[in-house]
Amino acid sequence: xxxxxxxxxxxxxxxxxxxxxxxxxxxxxxxxxxAVYEAxxxxxxxxxxxxxxxxxxxxxxxxxxxxxxxETAPAGNRFNPDISLILQGRYxxxxxxxxxxLSGFLPASxxxxxxxxxxxxxxxxxxxxxVDPYFRGYFNLALLDEEVEIEEAWFQTTNLGNGLSLKGGxxxxxxxxxxxxxxHAWDFADNSLMYRALFGEAYGNDGVQLKWVAPTxxxxxxxxxxxxxxxFPGTDRNxxxxxxxxxxxxxxxxxGVSSSWRAGVSYLTAKASEREGELEDLDEVPVDTLFSGKxxxxxxxFVWKWAPNGNAAEQNFKFxxxxxxxxxxxxxxxxxGLCGSDSAGDYTAMQxxxxxxxxxxxxxxxxxxxxxxxxxxGSLDFGANSAFLPVTDFKPTRHSLMLDYSPSEFSRxxxxxxxxxxxxxxxxxxxxxxxxxxxxxxxxxxx
Amino acid sequence: xxxxxxxxxxxxxVQAHAALNVFACEPEWAALAGEIGGAEVRVYSATTALQxxxxxxxxxxxxxxxxxxxxxxCTGAELEIGWLPVLLREAGNAxxxxxxxxxxxxxxxxxxxxxxxxxxxAEGDVHAAGNPHIHTDPRNILRVSAAMTERLAxxxxxxAAAYRSRGQDFATxxxxxxxxxxxxxxxxxxxxVVTQHKSFPYLFNWLGLREVAVLExxxxxxxxxxxxxxxxxxxxxxxxxMVLRAAYQxxxxxxxxxxxxxxxxxxxPYTVGGSERASDLFGLFDDTLDQLLKAAS
Numbered sequence: 001x002x003x004x005x006x007x008x009x010x011x012x013x014x015x016x017x018x019x020x021x022x023x024x025x026x027x028x029x030x031x032x033x034x035a036v037y038e039a040x041x042x043x044x045x046x047x048x049x050x051x052x053x054x055x056x057x058x059x060x061x062x063x064x065x066x067x068x069x070x071e072t073a074p075a076g077n078r079f080n081p082d083i084s085l086i087l088q089g090r091y092x093x094x095x096x097x098x099x100x101x102l103s104g105f106l107p108a109s110x111x112x113x114x115x116x117x118x119x120x121x122x123x124x125x126x127x128x129x130x131v132d133p134y135f136r137g138y139f140n141l142a143l144l145d146e147e148v149e150i151e152e153a154w155f156q157t158t159n160l161g162n163g164l165s166l167k168g169g170x171x172x173x174x175x176x177x178x179x180x181x182x183x184h185a186w187d188f189a190d191n192s193l194m195y196r197a198l199f200g201e202a203y204g205n206d207g208v209q210l211k212w213v214a215p216t217x218x219x220x221x222x223x224x225x226x227x228x229x230x231x232f233p234g235t236d237r238n239x240x241x242x243x244x245x246x247x248x249x250x251x252x253x254x255x256g257v258s259s260s261w262r263a264g265v266s267y268l269t270a271k272a273s274e275r276e277g278e279l280e281d282l283d284e285v286p287v288d289t290l291f292s293g294k295x296x297x298x299x300x301x302f303v304w305k306w307a308p309n310g311n312a313a314e315q316n317f318k319f320x321x322x323x324x325x326x327x328x329x330x331x332x333x334x335x336x337g338l339c340g341s342d343s344a345g346d347y348t349a350m351q352x353x354x355x356x357x358x359x360x361x362x363x364x365x366x367x368x369x370x371x372x373x374x375x376x377x378g379s380l381d382f383g384a385n386s387a388f389l390p391v392t393d394f395k396p397t398r399h400s401l402m403l404d405y406s407p408s409e410f411s412r413x414x415x416x417x418x419x420x421x422x423x424x425x426x427x428x429x430x431x432x433x434x435x436x437x438x439x440x441x442x443x444x445x446x447x
Numbered sequence: 448x449x450x451x452x453x454x455x456x457x458x459x460x461v462q463a464h465a466a467l468n469v470f471a472c473e474p475e476w477a478a479l480a481g482e483i484g485g486a487e488v489r490v491y492s493a494t495t496a497l498q499x500x501x502x503x504x505x506x507x508x509x510x511x512x513x514x515x516x517x518x519x520x521c522t523g524a525e526l527e528i529g530w531l532p533v534l535l536r537e538a539g540n541a542x543x544x545x546x547x548x549x550x551x552x553x554x555x556x557x558x559x560x561x562x563x564x565x566x567x568x569a570e571g572d573v574h575a576a577g578n579p580h581i582h583t584d585p586r587n588i589l590r591v592s593a594a595m596t597e598r599l600a601x602x603x604x605x606x607a608a609a610y611r612s613r614g615q616d617f618a619t620x621x622x623x624x625x626x627x628x629x630x631x632x633x634x635x636x637x638x639x640v641v642t643q644h645k646s647f648p649y650l651f652n653w654l655g656l657r658e659v660a661v662l663e664x665x666x667x668x669x670x671x672x673x674x675x676x677x678x679x680x681x682x683x684x685x686x687x688x689m690v691l692r693a694a695y696q697x698x699x700x701x702x703x704x705x706x707x708x709x710x711x712x713x714x715x716p717y718t719v720g721g722s723e724r725a726s727d728l729f730g731l732f733d734d735t736l737d738q739l740l741k742a743a744s
Contacts, residue, residue, distance in 0.1 A: 133546070136536070161541035163514050213514045213539050219507035221537075252507025257495065260506040305504060309497040312504060314697055364669050364697075408668065409502075409529070410568060439568075444533045447505050 081129035081137075082441035086184045088121035093431035099278070099286065102193065103424040104377025104392045105351065106277040106291065108200035108232040114190075120144075121434075122183055124151070128443065134159045140182065151182070151204065163213035173203045174211065174223045175248050175266035176322055177301035185445055187318070188402055189416040189432040192355040193373035194324055198297065200232055203268065205244060219252040219262070233295035233328070234270030244270035252447075259306045262447060266299040272330065281388050285337035291347060293330010299323070303447065314364060321356040338388035346383030352376045353396075365406050373398040375422070396422035412436045467603045470512055470543070472521035472531065473500055474719040475582040476553060476591075478728050480520055482617045483596050487606045491516075496721035497695050500526055501572065501667065505533035513538035516549070518602050520595065523552030524559060524579035548601050554579055556594040557587045560648050572667025582718065584649035585625050585732055592617055621728075628732055635739055639685065641678070643692035643701050646717060650735070659685050662700045670700050679707045689742045693717030711742045 094116045101107055128138040140152040154169030172180045178195060179202045191201060207227020214220035229243025230236040237243055246269075252262030277289040300323045307316035332347035353375035361367045375396040382389045398421060404414035418430040466489040471477035477492035484490065491512045494500055500522070503509075513519070513534040521527050535544060543549040559577025566575055581587040596614030600607035636655040643662045651658055660678050662670045670678075682704075690712045692701040698714065705712035715735050716725035724734040 156536075158536075158544055159541045160539065163539040165539045211539065213510065213537070215515050217508075217511060217515075219511040221510075250507070253511070254506065254508040260504065260508060262507045305506075307504075310495065311498045311502075311695055313499040313502050313695075408568075408572075444505060444529045444531070446533055446537070447507060 081127045082443065084126045084438055084440040084442045086122070086124035086126070086182075087437040087439070088123065088184055088435065089119065090121055090189060090432055090434040091118050092116055093429075095426070095428045097423070097426070097428075100423070101278070102197050102375060102396050102422050103394050104380065104396070105197045105375065106275075106279065106289065106349075108196065108198070124182060124184065126443070130158070131155060163215060165211050167209040167211070168207070170204060170206045171209060173205055173225055173246055173268070174209060175203060175246050175268055176299045176324075177262075177264065177303055177320060178322065179203055180446065184436045184438065187320075187357060187359045187369055188371055188400055189414055189434040190400075190418070192322075192357075192371065193375050193396060193398055193422055194322060194353045194355050197351075197353060197375055198233070198324060198326065204231055205229060205246075207242065207244075217253075219250070221250040223248045229270045232275070233268075233272060233297070233326070235272045235275045237271065237273045244268065257310045258308060259304065260310075260447075261302070261304045263302045264300070266301070268295075268297040268299070270295045272328075274333075279334070279389055281334075281337040281339065282390050283338060287334045287336040287339050287388070289335075290333040291328070291330060293328060293347065295326065295328045297324055297326040305447070312361070314361075316361045318359045319357070321354065323352070323354040325350070325352045332382065332385060334385055334388065339385065343385055343388065345385035346381070347385075348381040348383075349378065351378040351380075359402075367404050367406070369400075369402045369404075371398075371400040371402075373400070373422075392424065394424045398422055410438050410442060467517045467599070467606075468512075468515050470516035470519045472519070472527050473582075475588070475728065475731070476520040476522070476595075478719040478731075479588065479592055479595060480518075480599075482728065483592060483610055483614045484599060485609065485613050487603065487609055488599070496716060496718045496725070499695050501529060503527070503530045505530045505537070509534050510537045513543065514540050516540060516543050518549050518551060518598065519543040520551045520553070522554055522579050522581070524554040524576040524581075525574045526554075526579035548598065551595065551598050553587075553591045553594075554581055556590050557581045560652060561645065571663070571665025578645055578648050580646050581649055583647050583735075584653040585621065585628065586653065587649060588728065589618060589621055589625070592621065624729055624732070628736055631736055631740065635743055638743055639687040641682070641687045641690045641704065643690070643696050646693045646696075647691060647715070654739075659687050662690075662704060672703075675700060675704055675707075679704055682708045682710075689713055689739075691715055694721035713738050713742055715739075 092114060094114055096116070100114060123143040125141040125143065126139065128136065131137045134157060135155045136158050137155050138152060142149045142151045150170060152171050154167050154171040156167045157165050160166065174180060178186070178192065183201070195202060205225065205227035207225055209223060209225040211221060211223040225246040226242040227244055228236070234244050246266060248264060248266035250262055250264035252260070254260045272295055273292050275291040277291060278286055279289055281287050302321050304319045305316065308314070328347065328349045330347055331344060333342055333344045335342050355371060355373045357369060357371035359367055359369035377392055377394070380391045382391070398418055400416060400418040402414055402416040404412055406412045412435070414432070414434040414436070416432040416434070420428040420430050467484065467487060469480045469484060469488045469490045471480055471490055471492045473494055474492050474496050477490045480488060480490045493509055493512070494503055521531060541547070554576065559581070561578040563570060563573040563575065566573065592614060596610050599610040603610070632654045637657060639657045639659045640651070641660045641662065642658055645661055645666055648658070650656070660681055662675065662678060664670055664674050687708070687710060689710050690701045690705045692698065692712070692714055694714050694717050698712070701712040715738060716722040716731055719725055719728060719731050721731070722734050725731040
């Protein structure tokens with residue numbers, strides 16, 4: 001509305017040809033016009049504001065309570081995804097060990113050397129939401145110094161029905177019990193020896209997963225996965241097709257009102273091509289190894305939870321145990337030490353191990369737990385390399401005791417002591433103080 | 448995909464004859480579904496009156512029941528946020544996903560109280576939509592029953608007439624019961640009480656009770672002895688007639704305060720199954736009122 005007058009004003013100042021008297025008159029006229037318009041606009045604005053307030057009031061009064069409440073969507077239903085951030089850090093009192101390893105086991109690739117003293121664990125950023133009526137999306141980013149790892153990024157169908165769901169992308173495999181849990185959900189400050197030996201942390205894969213829940217009163221769930229298989233015990237291979245496949249089944253139910261349980265069996269097969277590793281030769285000199293072949297793993301898992309009357313708020317107890325057997329066959333090349341520049345030999349290993357743990361919440365906020373780990377290097381056959389590489393019958397074990405305090409369900413402080421005998425000729429006392437905080441929309445935990 | 452469709456078609460006739468499977472998150476909704484659904488429904492309650500509905504494990508048995516459900520009836524308002532999403536996700540049951548007719552949230556049909564002014568976890572376990580314990584006011588149960596009747600009729604149109612007639616019958620009996628309870632409860636008007644958790648604002652709102660203190664310093668946060676002592680101190684200036692808690696809550700804080708202040712501590716059934724007499728919805732309010740009136744006199 002003001003534009004023509006402004007234009008006129010601009011024109012007049014730009015045209016010095018006008019006589020000064022005329023100009024003054026014109027300017028005065030313009031000023032007057034401007035003032036009038038501004039007053040009108042202000043009046044209009046004031047009236048608009050008043051009517052807005054009135055209609056808002058009227059709307060608030062006229063909406064019946066039933067309708068008013070239907071408009072309040074729960075926080076998880078808004079268009080923006082649920083975002084949560086996990087803050088995790090610790091103080092660790094450990095011996096100065098140069099190469100942490102599990103005696104008799106080829107190291108899993110993703111093993112991070114444990115930091116002594118104060119350190120930051122994974123910082124996790126999680127986002128999830130419905131994509132549309134057919135899919136759900138989930139994203140989990142693990143942040144470390146100079147390192148960002150996409151731990152999970154997948155979609156899952158929500159609409160297939162009949163107990164079926166299809167997952168695709170990068171996800172933690174459904175095998176075993178602990179595998180799908182991120183470190184912040186662990187009951188202890190560090191990983192079990194079994195999972196360290198099997199996968200480093202947990203088995204993740206780029207691929208697809210199909211799961212089916214049976215329409216029975218007893219919980220029955222079956223799943224199958226096929227994927228790239230780039231992670232230990234497999235390796236990335238430049239080829240089409242699936243590098244790894246898994247099969248798993250779970251069964252579960254309640255015993256009375258106070259107890260519930262779940263048990264499962266899983267199978268994982270993966271292909272490795274020149275998988276890098278490290279062993280010590282007969283002179284205890286580190287040698288580099290390359291394994292090419294097949295890796296097949298069986299896992300059995302069992303979880304039992306108890307709470308008086310099923311009310312876990314005051315007291316509860318949880319028992320979990322898992323067992324594995326892994327068979328690897330193929331070719332092992334070793335280099336360095338006694339192996340010389342390169343020595344190839346057949347490799348056959350049949351290894352096993354388990355952990356068993358109990359965690360007891362003896363009063364609100366306070367829990368204590370004990371975990372026992374044991375691995376068995378089993379039968380190792382290095383073929384032609386037997387002349388250079390030792391076969392050990394040392395069985396790595398560990399006892400862990402923890403106490404944790406959770407001021408709320410979003411924060412936890414933990415103290416842990418471990419007697420670690422996972423390396424031959426070393427018995428280590430380990431102490432951990434850990435905190436786990438979760439910010440934002442923290443998703444519900446699975447059983 | 449074709450095989451899937453065949454499977455689905457094979458299922459349809461079976462489901463039409465079998466009873467409608469209702470998965471209720473809490474016993475009060477299980478009882479209400481039973482009143483309206485009668486023999487046409489098979490109701491499973493995921494929790495009991497002795498369990499804290501905020502803290503339930505997403506157990507395998509619950510996933511199995513969710514898988515078979517035709518209708519899921521829950522409170523909503525984030526009461527079940529710690530476990531229900533896992534069940535919905537793991538069960539692979541498309542018919543009961545939020546937004547579908549098979550998913551029913553009771554709080555959607557009731558005006559909610561105690562909407563938090565500040566949404567911050569520093570305020571404790573706050574529910575953004577408001578206090579979810581709506582069933583402690585019988586007028587809310589009436590509102591939910593009307594909505595549930597319509598939902599049952601929508602999910603199972605073959606038995607719509609039966610649901611509507613039973614819904615109507617329940618509403619008549621329930622309205623009469625409300626009138627009876629309100630008449631009996633007149634002596635309770637204005638009575639000052641202390642509660643352990645904010646479990647009963649709807650009950651207080653209905654009967655005109657005054658909540659002068661809550662034992663939890665913040666919702667969902669266990670009280671410390673120091674905090675309880677401060678509440679006891681506060682009761683000297685603003686006295687209360689009794690301390691109330693729900694049956695599933697720990698008796699320790701309420702008993703401690705009751706002893707300190709010399710007033711009775713009541714364990715109200717809170718929901719169906721919370722006491723021997725609270726075996727159905729009518730018994731729940733009969734017992735609640737009897738206990739309150741007895742302690743008030």
